[in-house]
Amino acid sequence: MNRKKSIKVAAVIDIGSNMLKMRISQLKKGEISDLEKLEYPLNLGHEVFTEGKIRFESLHELSGILHGYRGILKEYGVNQYKVVATTAFREAKNRSYVIDQLKIQNDMTVQVLEDDQEKTLIYSEILNTLDKMENKKGENALISYIGAGTIGFSLYNGKHMIFSQNIPMGALKLHDMLGNIQELTEDFYTVVEEYLNSIIGHIRIPFSKGLVSNLVLTGNEIQLIAHICGVMPENGCYTIPAQMLTDLFKQIRSMSQEKISNHYGISEDTAELLYSALAIYIRLIEFSESDVIIAPKVELWDALMRHMLLPKSSEEYFEHVRENAISCAYEIAKTYHCNHLHSENVRKFACRIFDKMKGAHGLDHRKRLLLELAAILHDCGYYVTAKQHLLSTFDLIKDIDVYGMTDEEMLLTAYVSRYNEYDVPNYDDIEFIRLSDKNRLIVSKLVAIFRLANALDKAQKQKLSDIRVKLNNDRLLITADSNENCYLEKWAFEQCAPFFQEVFGYKPVLTVRSSLI
Incomplete structure (x- = not known):
């Protein structure tokens, strides 16, 4: 596929805990536009959170998909790309072996992002979105990213971040840790709420009354939740009434995974993550005075793609990190x-x-x-x-x-x-x-x-x-x-x-x- 030299093309491959994704984008006249987006479900998170390792069967499956992705990169003439991995690789005891085999089998170097690196890249994109929202400029906010295996918190005072903390507890990990209790009690949601409170309840917000004006949430399940609530994005951002989330959680917290799956037309794997993510979101609502949740449509690869296609943005990103x-x-x-x-x-x-x-x-x-x-x-x-x-x-x-x-x-x-x-x-x-x-x-x-x-x-x-x-x-x-x-x-x-x-x-x-x- 021939492309003019004036058009830069780059790709990001993101190896997540439950999804392998690839995005190919181009820079044309100063604007980034997508050429291709691909997704493939993985089971890495379950394996790592329960067994501590990535199975070699999963490695072979991952290697095979990456081989296919590599062929697509060649079709688009992409020679600038990044392969990143997050929580599952971070916590896998055998990650060195897996990374080595992917290098040998696919000639791809996997960069395992530290927790802070991953969250900061996402937060930088969130702040860009908030800056474009005139009614939210200069207001303080609790910004949180809920991943499969971690929850990230940062406090924004309207100018800078003044607090940042990561907790090794995400939607998938929460389910895998407590899932076996579900069969023992019909009151499982109380167990989840008590466990979350034992962790999140110790976080002290350095604002008066411990409350913030705005709650900004993002994560893998937020788009699904917005869809279920019938909320459409405006200017790349969902605004979801907090009461809608509370009502949705009350509705599903006593339902089985199978019932949630059938009721909303989603897979059982997605249903288990939906419940866990909602439980975390509901707990975070207590930190805010706002009756709405702001949920920007941003992902890790947005920042990575920007840094590759717009070199100046890397310098701006470092200055952002330094100031905050x-x-x-x-x-x-x-x-x-x-x-x-x-x-x-x-x-x-x-x-x-x-x-x-x-x-x-x-x-x-x-x-x-x-x-x-x-x-x-x-x-x-x-x-x-x-x-x-x-x-x-x-x-x-x-x-x-x-x-x-x-x-x-x-x-x-x-x-x-x-x-x-x-x-x-x-x-x-x-x-x-x-x-x-x-x-x-x-x-x-x-x-x-x-x-x-x-x-x-x-x-x-x-x-x-x-x-x-x-x-x-x-x-x-x-x-x-x-x-x-x-x-x-x-x-x-x-x-x-x-x-x-x-x-x-x-x-x-x-x-x-x-x-x-």
Whole structure:
């Protein structure tokens, strides 16, 4: 199939927990339009959530379908494509074997998206949709994506995300975990509601009264629910009265899967997911003051396709992640009573040093973001104890969900935050040795920069309002103006300088100028 060079074509293959999907799209005159969409039902989620592994029979089936998809890609002349997998692959104990076999058999590299990566890509598309809704601009919202195996929550204050959390409990996983109880009681819906409450009930919304103005939900079952409720989309978005969902749930919660299937003309597999998804949606309605649910028609592949066909959108996406990750981090720091002015000063100084050392550290803008997060969160351990605050800081940060950040990135951030003028990364530390060589090097570089920046505001009084950074031969020259007593800062700086020199080969030199005579 011949196509003009001016028309870019790309494809996304999404290996979900219960569906394998492929979408082929083209960019023509700045607009993305679809050429082909294909779907094939899978049983990966059931296998992984009950047995912990993907069966090799399923692997062979998946490989065969991907072989067919590859033929279609050739027909369309597609040479730019992504193959992504989500929860089922994330949680499969044998995922490495499966990915290896797919590479060998199909010559396709499968990228397993982390929970945060998947949700953030979807949320970015949701925010684009909300921005187009004039009546919802600037309003706060709880935004949630309910997948087969996970539920993602993010709080939007009208400008930025200020809270993000993922729970390993989706519609399919909920059914697989509790399904065997269904045969033991006619009051099964109460069991589901109690279990959901034991998990979701612990989430604390950082808004007054714990309620939000808008509830924005999306997930695999939302279109089916909208169809059953007789709601049609407008401008790519469903608006479903909350009472409709409540009434629908009351109607089906005492019905068997077979009865739900017959009543609504859907398969029994879909019926079991419909019940579980509705149970989750009903629980989330309690977080909102709104009597309607906003449900944008967005999917994971919308963002992935945009990034492939519109390269500038990848840069915009990173800036979106950075702004919202920092916003979330500041909200967390507020919870742990961190000194905002100190954190902001350390962040500013750390970024100045990082940017000036660009030619020496070889780290990208994503690592710069880890440095910023470490600066914002580095004192949160004091909330737990002053005695071992560095270890408490480490333990808190490594398990915190921050918008757009992976578990590995938060672990690296935790390491960067846990060193002060007395301590440096140590190869005798068993936890540190567990990191890969690559990550140990990244941590060491970021720690060297962070310790210097933190030392410059050691008293947490912002005696140095700004710094100038310059490289001169083998020295890193830092100059600042201050009329205050800066001997504590100079002492801390001297304590941190040797490790910086060991890592980068540059000797840090601090000069503080005073206008006092």
